[in-house]
Amino acid sequence: MKRNFMMAALTGTALVATSALAEDATLTVESWRNDDLTLWQDKIIPAFEATHPGIKIKFSPSAPTEYNAVLNSKLDAGSAGDLITCRPFDASLALYEAGHLAALDDMTAMGNFSDVAKSAWQTDDGSASFCVPMASVIHGFIYNKDAFAELGLDVPTTEDEFFAALETIKEDGNYIPMAMGTNDQWEAATMGYNNIGPNYWKGEEGRKALIAGEQKLTEEQWVAPYATLAKWADYLGDGFEAQTYPDSQNLFTLGRAAIYPAGSWEISGFNAQADFEMGAFKPPVRAAGDTCYISDHTDIGIGMNASTAHPEAAKAFLSWVASPEFAEIFGNALPGFFPLSNAPVELEDPLAKEFVSWRGECESTIRSTYQILSRGTPNLENETWGASAAAIKGTETPEALAEELQSGLASWYEPQQ
Structure with a gap:
């Protein structure tokens, strides 16, 4: 009877721990794309959470013109979200150099992108990449x-x-x-x-x-x-x-x-x-x-706050962003914003299909x-x-x-x- 009591106690502890882990793995996404709120709530978040139980995503955008200032203020105060939507080149490079964005080169998923795709979110010498490319x-x-x-x-x-x-x-x-x-x-x-x-x-x-x-x-x-x-x-x-x-x-x-x-x-x-x-x-x-x-032209990426309390969960989300599933959702929900991964994406919009077909005919820059x-x-x-x-x-x-x-x-x- 004592053993059964101990097992019940341990099981209860495990349930509490699992519940706490699920709550702890709620990741907040910082972004300037406030017009994408419905896309995230209706498509991106449900698709990710369906295959990643225990990790919850909260999309928390700012007005585009205010994003840089709001984000920098939150980062300095230690209150920024776990995932940071990245503008191309110098604005994001400055965040990395200040220690706010983590290097992501150890992620296998970064191999899904070309050098041109990654160039907007790398150090000048290309030795470190700090955002997963999302779209151009x-x-x-x-x-x-x-x-x-x-x-x-x-x-x-x-x-x-x-x-x-x-x-x-x-x-x-x-x-x-x-x-x-x-x-x-x-x-x-x-x-x-x-x-x-x-x-x-x-x-x-x-x-x-x-x-x-x-x-x-x-x-x-x-x-x-x-x-x-x-x-x-x-x-x-x-x-x-x-x-x-x-x-x-x-x-x-x-x-x-x-x-x-x-x-x-x-x-x-x-x-x-x-x-x-x-x-x-x-x-x-x-x-x-x-x-x-x-x-x-590389337009938008997403990186990990170097101070996140949930680096493994954040990397799980970033790896998913690098997947064909995300590329297809994003590319069709926002025609004209083209996923940057090497995986082929079947786009539905005829104009978007025409634009993206040029990648197979021309050199990209x-x-x-x-x-x-x-x-x-x-x-x-x-x-x-x-x-x-x-x-x-x-x-x-x-x-x-x-x-x-x-x-x-x-x-x-x-x-x-």
Whole structure:
């Protein structure tokens, strides 16, 4: 009887311990993606918890504009969540260097990602990775299929075909050939310069050479994209200089423009707003037969708070984020945000499928200014905004713009001196 009592006591203790463990393994996720709350609550969390009993997930986002400040404050106070959603490059690198993010290189699941995918969340020398890549966005052009059919246009694959199509649309007069303004500047760089530019500087080859100081911004492959952007001005419609980003979105989705220089993040919004069929084409190559390059830009990752009380549970979740199951859920719930794992994902949205198909046809790279080169003053990313807008408006020559950018970069970045 005494033995039975002891066994019951031990069993009761085990139950309490199991219950306590389940409570202890509630992991909080910090994120700026507050518009993803429903996705996490309805799809991501139930899918993970179904196969990981005892680990509970709580998604706790902040407003995007407040995320960095809120997160840093929580980390300093020791109150941040167990899992940290990571912005690409320097913001997350600073968290790792401050000891707030744990290195994840011992996780087998990190082998599911390419070097390009991991580059946004690594130390400069690539010796440590501190966030699991979640998704990227891809650059290209979205077009109005009805307008193309009406005008008998084929999808352009070379720059000559691209400008011939723009000229045809302009001559017809029923559509603005291309919807983009220069008022907000960033679009000119993001959907302009860093959209078409990789075909000039050969993607990762040129980007890495710039970081190493082996190429300069005054060389032809970095100057020529500005000359091409200058040719866009004839096709952007009247008053493009004062046109904002939302203006451009509206012109396209209302059917008034035939082509939209795009990031794939537009897909969900455009699907909801446009009442015509859309297609997408990759940045046209300079000449037929050239290798194509796409900006497949690392956008979002997730890491582990180095101070979490539940490192094993946190790593279990991060390993799952690296799985095909997560990739399929995330890729289809947020079309245009493409999973970065090497596992093939069957996407349902036709526009998203078109964008992601380019990974099999072209070499992938990331935006040229995002890694290392925008840490100093002047900030190369912000300077590229202004330069791209100026190129389109024709207020400065491509050569003069390149000289200014190179001078600014060389003023603080030693490999370029």
